[in-house]
Amino acid sequence: MSTSATITQRRHALYGWMLLFPSLVLLSLFAFIPTGATVWASLFTRGTSRRPSEFAGLDTYAHLTSDPVFWKVVTNNLLYAGVSIPLSIGIALGMALWANARIPARGFVRTAYFTPTMLPMIAAANLWLFFYTPGIGVIDQITGLFGFGPVNWLGQPDTALWAVIAVTVWKEAGFFMIFYLAALQTIPPELREAATIEGASRWTYTRRVLLPLLMPTTLFVLINALINSVKLIDHLFILTKGGPNNASKLILYWIWEMAFAYFDRPHAAAMTVFVLAVLGIVAAVQFRLIDRRAHYR
């Protein structure tokens, strides 16, 4: 290899690193270093004034998985994600197709659908708290007209989580609709005309043309929804605080409790590492699988 070639190569490498440097600094500061610190913190016992912290290895992880609450929050979160993600994406797609059609007052419909997204989650949760209130809440007022008795939606183990899921779907669907709406605007009308000339039914057109073209959007929305199903817990603080008896407790709320109510950093850190690992794996799988099916132009 000639010296000039090596120099050029080195210069290219240097350029590359220089270009990467700003984002490398930012990512290290706000992602890599905290992640490392979290893993590190999960390996030590909790230190207090009377008992100093010591190295514990994986004890904290073992202790975590032997806690029945751990399995409860994981099951809750799986159910929460499993119901709220498909539901909010489905409703978002339906609303987008509807708001994209030639209907009167289209602008008003879009705005109405998007309103829940613009509300802060805490405000939305406070609204819903009063919707759900037994006897005086809107929901009981409406069901009362049909002769049903009051239902304590947030106060029963078998309905509390579902009540929380309903708020989440209501909040998320409008947000995802916006992405679908934008994607629908970009689909050329010629495709539709061509399909009609070929004699394809509306259903065939939707299934064979529209949905595949919307696949990149679906992928984007799906990843967002998945992250939100772990990340979005603001409403729990207002609605149920994870109760009754852990019936509506989600993973992140539990992490918050351990870190700030129980002053138990190691357990909170261990649980965070667990969540990070699972989310990383899921995101990787999603990209590999759906990327093959997504049709980018």
Next chain:
Amino acid sequence: MTNFFSRAALAAVGMSVMATPAFADVNLTMYYPIAVGGPLTEVIDGMIDRFEADNPDISVEAIYAGNYDDTRVRALSAIRSGEPAQLSVLFSIDAYDLIEQDLIVPFDDVVKGEDGKAWLDSFYPALMKNGQIDGKTWGIPFQRSTIVMYYNKDMFREAGLDPESPPQTWDEMVEAGKALAGDGRWGLMVPSTGYPYWMFQCFAIQNGKELMSSDGTETYFTDPKVVEALEFWRSMATDSKIMPEGTIEWGTLRQAFLEGQTGMMWHSTGNLTAVKDAADFDFGVAMLPKHERPGSPTGGGNFYLFKGSSDEQQDAAVKLIRFMTAPEQAAEWSIATGYVGISPEAYETEALETYTEEFPPALVARDQLEVAIPEFSTYETARVREALNNAIQAALTGSQSPADALADAQSQADRLLQPYR
């Protein structure tokens, strides 16, 4: 152009001068929570302004930080990030954890001599209990409550009950509840989210049993009297049907009472002023009914002194606490909220005397201090409390029997408290 720049520079200098407090030698930061209704931050700000006017060398930054949990998180995060607060109002029952974390100093080491002792003795003893640990005083009462029974006198009249004699025993309460309930309305509501353990302490003490030892290392959840107390609470929804099934939301209960959903409710006295301002019917306030004995836990927030302040700051912080808990301020705070005036002297101030003459319900919570017990608090408070909360909610929602639920909570508490015994 240069002219413009020099003017901008001058303006910037002027602003920075204005932003620094005038001549303050000592700066204090304090966090405080608000857990009841009403525009209360203004009341606190007004007190702080008066204090600063009296003490021009001290500047206080009082930061409202949400409810008790939020405030603890804010204060502790500030300390860990090297921006310490010198004092704060935090949950009176956080004392064990704050000591365990080595964050606070006892008042006995700071206020010395006869004068200091007299000051510590000036408060109601019942309100001092939560702050007295290992023979020292760690918390000074500020926003403190007991639980009282609010009742709707109009509904009492409709049901043929005497509105001037509220029920005084469990049996009378159930009888009254039966007369009030029906037609989509309930006889009694006791909140069971947010602070279920606190409400449960009432039932347990009325049945003659406290839930924890005074040194914070033992709990008595499986005591027959305690189990009986939870069975009674549950029975009001299942047998006598004077209370709705499931849990009752702390945050919306006041609204339910104001809308005539329930004839009676148990709630913090801290809500008294909010109920008084919003009720469009005649309501009364009574002490909680007794069974074996009367009783209610105290509740609310205490002042704490944090470690790591300079001597000047510590003196200034004590000065501020003494000001905030002085009879005049205690009276003002009691009138604005309904919280208990924390010292007998507070009730001798002109303001509170006039107010209680016009509005006698404001005295109920204080009268109940005679039979009040400290709020539930142990080492590992948050976790032990959570176990108890879950047991109460499991029993009230019918997913476990009271005895089984409390046995689970007791075994969890034993596991957590073992290292402290």
